[in-house]
Amino acid sequence: MFIKPYGDTLNDGAVQLSFTLPVGDSEKAKEAARLFCLKLGFKSAEVVHSESLAQGFTMFVVYGYTNLKIDFDKVEIDAGFNDDCMNFNEINAFIKKKIGRKIVIAGACTGSDAHTVCLDAIMNMKGVNHHFGLERYPMIQTYNLGSQVPNDELIDCAVKVKADAILVSQVVTQKDIHIKNMKNFIKLLKSRGIRNDFILVVGGPKITNRLALKLDFDAGFGRGTYAEHVADFIVKMFVDLNFAKHKR
Numbered sequence: 001m002f003i004k005p006y007g008d009t010l011n012d013g014a015v016q017l018s019f020t021l022p023v024g025d026s027e028k029a030k031e032a033a034r035l036f037c038l039k040l041g042f043k044s045a046e047v048v049h050s051e052s053l054a055q056g057f058t059m060f061v062v063y064g065y066t067n068l069k070i071d072f073d074k075v076e077i078d079a080g081f082n083d084d085c086m087n088f089n090e091i092n093a094f095i096k097k098k099i100g101r102k103i104v105i106a107g108a109c110t111g112s113d114a115h116t117v118c119l120d121a122i123m124n125m126k127g128v129n130h131h132f133g134l135e136r137y138p139m140i141q142t143y144n145l146g147s148q149v150p151n152d153e154l155i156d157c158a159v160k161v162k163a164d165a166i167l168v169s170q171v172v173t174q175k176d177i178h179i180k181n182m183k184n185f186i187k188l189l190k191s192r193g194i195r196n197d198f199i200l201v202v203g204g205p206k207i208t209n210r211l212a213l214k215l216d217f218d219a220g221f222g223r224g225t226y227a228e229h230v231a232d233f234i235v236k237m238f239v240d241l242n243f244a245k246h247k248r
């Protein structure tokens with residue numbers, strides 16, 4: 001089944017774009033924005049809004065019209081989490097029954113990244129959007145080290161508390177800093193010979209499962225993740241790997 005975007009009438013191909021150009025707001029700037037969109041391949045484009053952000057910077061909203069369509073049946077997803085995952089009660093019951101002890105999880109937003117709030121949405125008691133965080137799960141013991149934590153420090157903590165899983169949050173992606181940091185994290189674990197002692201999960205708004213697997217994490221979670229997605233993944237992997245046998 002082929003599909004196309006639409007704004008006014010079905011299949012009109014209308015797309016709304018928003019971007020900033022490093023020039024002041026003027027008729028010339030608007031025309032530059034329109035031409036830029038035509039260069040992107042739109043068959044026509046109209047600038048419907050422009051606004052000065054600061055001296056020498058203008059933000060544009062443009063409607064572009066495309067002939068492109070996509071075969072919906074051929075779309076494959078890079079699913080970090082499973083929408084049919086267990087809920088809070090089911091996860092706790094699963095751990096009790098299949099593992100028989102608390103699962104230990106250590107997490108931090110590592111490197112120079114200061115976005116504490118993103119990992120908090122997963123780990124803190126209150127969670128986010130009415131989804132409790134891992135700290136709330138009676139069968140999960142959590143250690144949330146916060147943000148701007150050196151990779152080594154998170155690893156030391158995971159070793160000390162005998163963590164089963166480590167959560168790494170990466171929000172800032174400017175200049176691919178997250179990739180450098182994730183690579184460094186894995187390198188440090190490998191240099192200590194302990195990569196396989198932990199289930200490794202990385203998350204952040206721009207993290208994909210594909211990227212995480214490529215860098216040797218066990219899973220990657222992006223926008224819209226809730227604690228139950230992460231817990232479901234960890235406890236099932238734990239049982240699948242029979243992790244308990246070679247730990248503790």
Ligand code: B12
Binds near residue numbers: 114174224225
């Ligand atoms: C609040 C905020 C801040 C606060 C953070 C406060 C705090 N205590 O955390 C402060 C003011 C400190 C801040 C600073 C900066 N910020 Co800021 N910040 C934001 C903002 C507005 C909201 C972030 C937020 O609250 N998200 C809410 C959480 C719940 O959503 P989430 O990130 O999607 O998290 C979900 C998933 O990603 C996932 N997830 C996240 N982590 C993990 C981890 C694991 C293990 C798992 C499983 C899942 C997971 O699950 C979460 C819940 O669903 C965003 C813009 C935005 N609207 O997102 C910019 C933003 C993230 N910041 C940005 C930037 C650039 C900065 C600064 C560099 C700005 C500057 N020049 O100084 C500095 C960072 C300095 C540093 N050293 O890191 C950029 C990042 C761009 C990029 N991709 O690189 C953004 C996107 C703004 C922008 N559009 O430019 N920021």
